[in-house]
Amino acid sequence: MGSRASTLLREEEIEEIKKETGFSHSQITRLYSRFTSLDKGENGTLSREDFQRIPELAINPLGDRIINAFFPEGEDQVNFRGFMRTLAHFRPIEDNEKNKNSSASEPLNSRTNKLLFAFRLYDLDRDDKISRDELLQVLEKVDVEQKMSIRFLH
Amino acid sequence: AGTKCVTSVLVLLLFCNPGNCEIQESKPAASTVVPGVKPYHNEANEPQAFPDPEQGSLPVFTMDYPRIQVPFEFTLWVLLASFAKIGFHIYHKITIWIPESCLLIAIGLIVGAIMHSVKEEPPAVLSSNVFFLYMLPPIVLDNGYFMPTRPFFENIGTVLWYAVVGTLWNSIGIGISLFTICQFEVFGLQDINLQENLMFASIISAVDPVAALNVFEDIGVNEQMYIVIFGEGLFNDAVTVVLYSMFTFMADMPTVESSDVFLGVARFFVVGVGGVLFGLLFGFVAAFTTRFTHNVRQIEPLFVFMYSYLAYLVAELFAISSILIIVCAITMKYYVEENVSQRSCTTIRHVVKVLATISETLIFFFLGVITITTEHEWNWAYILFTLLFAFIWRGLGILVLTQIINPFRTIHFNFKDQFGLAYGGLRGAICFALAFTLPDNINRKNLFVTASIAIIIFTVFIQGISIRPIVEYINIRRTNKDMNTINVEIHTRVMEHLICGVEDLCGQWSHYYWKDKFKKFNDRVLRRILLRDNRAQSSIVSLYKKLELQNAIDLLDTPMGDLSAAPSIISLHDEKKEASRPKKKFLAKDVRKMHDILSKNMYKIRQKTLAYTNKYNLPDESQNREILIRRHASIRRSLRPGSCRELPSQNIPRSQKYFSLQPGGDLESAFVLRRRSHGGSSDVDRLSARLQMSGVSPRSSSRSLIPLKRLNTIEETRSTQNQPATSPSPVVDVVDEMDLGAFGGSSLRGRKGPVPAPRRHSSNRVKDDEEEDGRVPPRGWTPEEDDNRGNPLLRFPSQRSGGPGGS
Numbered sequence: 001m002g003s004r005a006s007t008l009l010r011e012e013e014i015e016e017i018k019k020e021t022g023f024s025h026s027q028i029t030r031l032y033s034r035f036t037s038l039d040k041g042e043n044g045t046l047s048r049e050d051f052q053r054i055p056e057l058a059i060n061p062l063g064d065r066i067i068n069a070f071f072p073e074g075e076d077q078v079n080f081r082g083f084m085r086t087l088a089h090f091r092p093i094e095d096n097e098k099n100k101n102s103s104a105s106e107p108l109n110s111r112t113n114k115l116l117f118a119f120r121l122y123d124l125d126r127d128d129k130i131s132r133d134e135l136l137q138v139l140e141k142v143d144v145e146q147k148m149s150i151r152f153l154h
Numbered sequence: 155a156g157t158k159c160v161t162s163v164l165v166l167l168l169f170c171n172p173g174n175c176e177i178q179e180s181k182p183a184a185s186t187v188v189p190g191v192k193p194y195h196n197e198a199n200e201p202q203a204f205p206d207p208e209q210g211s212l213p214v215f216t217m218d219y220p221r222i223q224v225p226f227e228f229t230l231w232v233l234l235a236s237f238a239k240i241g242f243h244i245y246h247k248i249t250i251w252i253p254e255s256c257l258l259i260a261i262g263l264i265v266g267a268i269m270h271s272v273k274e275e276p277p278a279v280l281s282s283n284v285f286f287l288y289m290l291p292p293i294v295l296d297n298g299y300f301m302p303t304r305p306f307f308e309n310i311g312t313v314l315w316y317a318v319v320g321t322l323w324n325s326i327g328i329g330i331s332l333f334t335i336c337q338f339e340v341f342g343l344q345d346i347n348l349q350e351n352l353m354f355a356s357i358i359s360a361v362d363p364v365a366a367l368n369v370f371e372d373i374g375v376n377e378q379m380y381i382v383i384f385g386e387g388l389f390n391d392a393v394t395v396v397l398y399s400m401f402t403f404m405a406d407m408p409t410v411e412s413s414d415v416f417l418g419v420a421r422f423f424v425v426g427v428g429g430v431l432f433g434l435l436f437g438f439v440a441a442f443t444t445r446f447t448h449n450v451r452q453i454e455p456l457f458v459f460m461y462s463y464l465a466y467l468v469a470e471l472f473a474i475s476s477i478l479i480i481v482c483a484i485t486m487k488y489y490v491e492e493n494v495s496q497r498s499c500t501t502i503r504h505v506v507k508v509l510a511t512i513s514e515t516l517i518f519f520f521l522g523v524i525t526i527t528t529e530h531e532w533n534w535a536y537i538l539f540t541l542l543f544a545f546i547w548r549g550l551g552i553l554v555l556t557q558i559i560n561p562f563r564t565i566h567f568n569f570k571d572q573f574g575l576a577y578g579g580l581r582g583a584i585c586f587a588l589a590f591t592l593p594d595n596i597n598r599k600n601l602f603v604t605a606s607i608a609i610i611i612f613t614v615f616i617q618g619i620s621i622r623p624i625v626e627y628i629n630i631r632r633t634n635k636d637m638n639t640i641n642v643e644i645h646t647r648v649m650e651h652l653i654c655g656v657e658d659l660c661g662q663w664s665h666y667y668w669k670d671k672f673k674k675f676n677d678r679v680l681r682r683i684l685l686r687d688n689r690a691q692s693s694i695v696s697l698y699k700k701l702e703l704q705n706a707i708d709l710l711d712t713p714m715g716d717l718s719a720a721p722s723i724i725s726l727h728d729e730k731k732e733a734s735r736p737k738k739k740f741l742a743k744d745v746r747k748m749h750d751i752l753s754k755n756m757y758k759i760r761q762k763t764l765a766y767t768n769k770y771n772l773p774d775e776s777q778n779r780e781i782l783i784r785r786h787a788s789i790r791r792s793l794r795p796g797s798c799r800e801l802p803s804q805n806i807p808r809s810q811k812y813f814s815l816q817p818g819g820d821l822e823s824a825f826v827l828r829r830r831s832h833g834g835s836s837d838v839d840r841l842s843a844r845l846q847m848s849g850v851s852p853r854s855s856s857r858s859l860i861p862l863k864r865l866n867t868i869e870e871t872r873s874t875q876n877q878p879a880t881s882p883s884p885v886v887d888v889v890d891e892m893d894l895g896a897f898g899g900s901s902l903r904g905r906k907g908p909v910p911a912p913r914r915h916s917s918n919r920v921k922d923d924e925e926e927d928g929r930v931p932p933r934g935w936t937p938e939e940d941d942n943r944g945n946p947l948l949r950f951p952s953q954r955s956g957g958p959g960g961s
Binding site: 031057066118 | 660
């Protein structure tokens with residue numbers, strides 16, 4: 001499986017992803033093999049069902065939201081580029097103060113982008129605001145003791 | 155009261171000791187007094203003779219002290235030390251400011267002074283054999299058994315770096331500096347050569363940070379520091395042992411050759427690797443043995459102790475550092491705790507703790523006693539310089555080593571951490587014991603003994619007492635155990651779930667590569683051999699059951715301690731009172747309430763105890779499992795608001811049981827079970843009865859039926875039906891209800907089997923393809939799996955509507 005994976009991913013693609021996301025070569029190949037192992041339909045894209053097939057993700061209270069984060073507005077399939085783009089948010093922050101001004105857009109794993117990602121986790125309807133109901137939903141999902149949460153919000 | 159006890163025991167002890175001499179002198183006299191008594195218990199085959207007439211009357215009151223002397227005195231010493239401990243804790247403030255080891259040494263000093271004034275010899279407790287064979291093993295076992303394995307293995311590089319290289323640095327540095335000091339004639343130390351200095355230095359560089367750890371734990375310093383000091387204290391003994399034996403050997407020799415140094419390095423590897431191998435070997439053997447002990451539950455703890463002690467002795471046999479037997483304890487713990495019963499588990503933990511506490515107490519106590527009673531040679535210069543150099547070299551060592559290793563760590567040690575590490579390098583009993591066991595041909599042995607005692611007392615008292623205010627003053631980074639805003643807690647949890655989910659999504663690559671590899675090896679090979687009933691790793695039930703039992707027991711142990719939700723305390727207290735009433739039948743709703751309260755609090759409590767692992771690491775899988783349970787609970791609650799709570803438990807989790815399967819794996823076994831359950835509604839009873847059987851355990855202490863019912867459906871896929879069948883009546887009622895309910899009725903009628911979910915699904919597709927039922931099972935199930943895996947909240951209503959429509 002590993003050898004098959006690496007032949008399907010071309011070198012220039014790896015380079016592009018590397019530049020865009022900052023992952024290293026080995027990381028990209030590893031994630032690609034993970035991508036293909038998840039991709040049961042073998043059509044080069046992942047659908048929501050593919051994600052939901054991961055057992056740990058299914059039992060995660062935030063599983064649905066995480067899955068939603070991979071799919072941009074309105075789409076139902078995510079290809080490898082999109083997959084990597086979302087995962088790039090989780091790379092460690094690098095203190096590259098020196099080229100902060102030179103780069104046009106901030107790297108995907110900057111602090112701001114991470115916060116944006118987290119914000120979108122809460123904001124289900126994507127109106128750029130977190131309503132009270134959305135916050136309540138999060139609380140229920142993570143199972144904080146009900147009494148305390150209600151006491152806190154009132 | 156404590157002091158009264160102490161003085162009374164002291165008096166008793168003193169009485170016995172001088173009395174001992176008297177008895178020994180009078181023994182010949184006593185033997186003439188009681189010659190007639192002898193035939194009775196000495197020679198059994200001699201005919202019983204009546205007492206000689208000239209002997210006199212039968213003694214009414216005899217005292218045979220020498221017979222019981224040794225155990226008697228030992229018990230008295232232990233009692234005395236324990237009374238001292240009780241006495242300390244009467245005033246809570248004392249133990250905050252003065253670590254317990256100081257107090258024990260102080261009491262020992264007092265007792266030693268008393269004994270010295272009475273011209274008594276203390277028992278030879280700190281002789282080499284007694285110390286290394288009896289007093290040290292429990293401490294080693296305790297350290298190994300309660301080692302936090304996760305942070306330890308993540309920091310293992312750092313720990314070994316500090317332990318090995320740090321100790322080497324210290325020893326050689328101190329040795330050479332002391333040697334240069336000895337060159338000065340004014341101090342009168344010219345006869346100590348380099349080897350002896352190095353030997354002494356290797357003894358005193360063994361750091362034993364018991365007091366420091368206590369303080370760190372109390373204050374709650376960040377776990378990195380804690381684990382480094384902990385690990386360092388454990389592993390530098392290996393280095394010390396090697397250095398010590400090497401230098402004592404070389405002290406005899408007039409010259410040191412380079413080949414000897416090389417041999418020393420080789421010996422170090424032998425010690426290190428050999429110790430680890432022995433530890434692993436014995437650990438595996440112990441784990442394997444406990445696989446077969448389910449019929450002899452009472453002696454299960456015995457195996458743990460005997461095997462670890464055996465490992466220790468074998469290591470001593472080969473002069474390998476027995477400290478590495480902590481490896482044995484770590485290996486053993488992981489597998490043994492899965493094999494033995496809950497009670498044995500608790501017993502083991504408690505006994506290990508008790509033995510270790512006794513040992514530690516006695517060691518410090520006797521340190522104080524022997525300080526007074528041994529011969530000392532005091533040389534101001536040597537001792538002061540020793541102290542100075544020990545301090546300097548440790549500080550330097552930590553500084554240099556940290557600079558080197560910081561780039562390799564994700565979490566760097568800043569200067570405050572380094573200061574804490576350096577200052578926390580207290581010396582302890584091992585140092586002293588090693589000094590005591592120096593061979594006598596070293597002409598300055600007494601000086602060395604004195605110097606080591608001095609350094610121990612200095613570090614323990616001065617550094618031990620002052621470390622607390624200093625740590626608080628310079629404000630070392632703490633763990634975030636005390637985050638008590640709800641907001642922070644909520645969002646921390648959200649982030650943890652998020653990270654956990656994404657890591658699972660990525661298949662946990664990179665960092666956890668080795669851990670993954672080990673895990674695979676573990677699952678495939680080790681667990682099969684060593685565990686009695688090796689359920690797959692995703693067996694949620696046993697883990698949850700164990701956790702729940704353990705937490706329930708803990709909760710009942712501390713009635714008012716850890717509960718933070720005020721209303722729950724009151725109701726839990728009531729529940730406790732109810733629980734204490736014997737033989738009371740629990741109403742179903744009371745049981746449910748009890749379980750709700752317990753589980754809600756348990757979730758919170760476990761969050762707190764995961765403080766060491768939460769901040770930088772993933773929550774470990776046990777939390778995932780619990781999340782699964784909770785998710786099922788919440789799904790159940792959200793889907794069936796009105797009806798009986800037990801009802802959906804049979805239905806919903808069954809459809810979600812795929813969650814516990816690895817993708818694409820083990821569908822056959824799941825299907826096999828379901829196949830077996832086909833055929834008539836009587837199978838429903840059998841099925842649910844089997845479910846109950848597999849879940850109900852005779853040692854379930856909470857006696858609540860609800861959680862077991864919930865969990866059974868998940869375990870259904872791989873349950874080992876070896877537990878007695880107790881199908882309580884409420885469950886059967888539920889099953890009947892399910893039959894009659896809208897769910898069960900439609901799906902049961904005219905179907906091959908009683909299992910609702912898959913049937914319903916095939917009913918969806920039955921419109922398209924009737925032969926689906928008879929198709930090859932895995933392929934038939936896979937699309938179903940997809941549908942099930944889809945948002946269960948959405949799936950179910952559609953299934954429900956599909957059910958009646960399909961029949």
